[in-house]
Amino acid sequence: MPGFLPELIKKSRFLLDDLFAFISSPLCSGCGRNLEYNHLPLCDICRLRLVNDFHGEGPVCLICHAPQAIACGCLIDNRYPMPSMFYWCDYTETVKSLIHGFKFQGDIRLGSFLIDMALNVMSERLSKIACEKIVPIPLRPKDKRHRGFNQSDLIAEKIGSIINAPIDLNLLHKIKPTRLQANLSAKERWLNVKDVFAVEDIDSVRGKSILLVDDIVTTGATSREASRALYSAGALKVTVFALACADIRKQAG
Ligand SMILES: [Zn+2]
Numbered sequence: 188m189p190g191f192l193p194e195l196i197k198k199s200r201f202l203l204d205d206l207f208a209f210i211s212s213p214l215c216s217g218c219g220r221n222l223e224y225n226h227l228p229l230c231d232i233c234r235l236r237l238v239n240d241f242h243g244e245g246p247v248c249l250i251c252h253a254p255q256a257i258a259c260g261c262l263i264d265n266r267y268p269m270p271s272m273f274y275w276c277d278y279t280e281t282v283k284s285l286i287h288g289f290k291f292q293g294d295i296r297l298g299s300f301l302i303d304m305a306l307n308v309m310s311e312r313l314s315k316i317a318c319e320k321i322v323p324i325p326l327r328p329k330d331k332r333h334r335g336f337n338q339s340d341l342i343a344e345k346i347g348s349i350i351n352a353p354i355d356l357n358l359l360h361k362i363k364p365t366r367l368q369a370n371l372s373a374k375e376r377w378l379n380v381k382d383v384f385a386v387e388d389i390d391s392v393r394g395k396s397i398l399l400v401d402d403i404v405t406t407g408a409t410s411r412e413a414s415r416a417l418y419s420a421g422a423l424k425v426t427v428f429a430l431a432c433a434d435i436r437k438q439a440g
């Protein structure tokens with residue numbers, strides 16, 4: 188059997204090549220299947236599911252989710268109007284894992300892909316709202332350095348390029364550390380973010396209509412608290428945009 192050994196080596200090499208190709212080929216960030224085209228982070232099935240399932244929402248009340256055509260009467264501290272909110276999609280388990288990949292694993296390519304998908308749906312609505320400044324929900328400088336980026340900055344930058352409004356990264360500051368909201372109960376979330384935001388330059392806020400940008404809205408506690416800081420500094424109107432929103436009515440049920 189003089190040809191047996193070389194044949195075996197050849198077959199083993201093919202097997203190893205196949206195994207290496209399987210291991211090294213990129214996986215879909217949504218379902219983990221191997222991707223045929225590695226220029227997109229999601230497979231066609233996951234991408235089409237996002238396109239088909241999510242058509243955008245808003246304006247709705249940030250807290251009670253009532254359509255803003257209906258005056259719900261929600262106020263911040265019984266003083267300031269509750270912001271209207273626009274968002275791209277519901278905070279499903281798939282969306283949660285995608286946004287976590289973007290935010291906590293630093294997958295900027297995936298984040299950029301999701302933001303583009305969201306703005307394809309939302310850009311027309313966003314271009315109609317009053318907006319003189321776009322303000323991302325800030326991280327503390329230390330946290331931003333640690334993560335390497337602020338996901339809300341990236342969303343705000345893309346919105347700014349579409350609706351042609353300036354982004355102000357220095358208008359709102361996070362002045363206290365907070366625990367991760369995802370691990371807290373609804374009541375703990377409200378306490379966790381209380382008084383964590385501040386406006387230094389009141390003149391740059393007074394009388395302005397502001398679009399406040401966040402990645403995820405769950406109870407609305409963070410966006411509400413940031414809006415309170417903006418309104419108390421004299422903002423005329425605050426509107427919120429988020430990539431995803433959890434339905435608090437379903438959570439309550
Ligand atoms: Zn997939």
Ligand SMILES: [Zn+2]
Nearest residue numbers: 248251259261
């Ligand atoms: Zn309301």
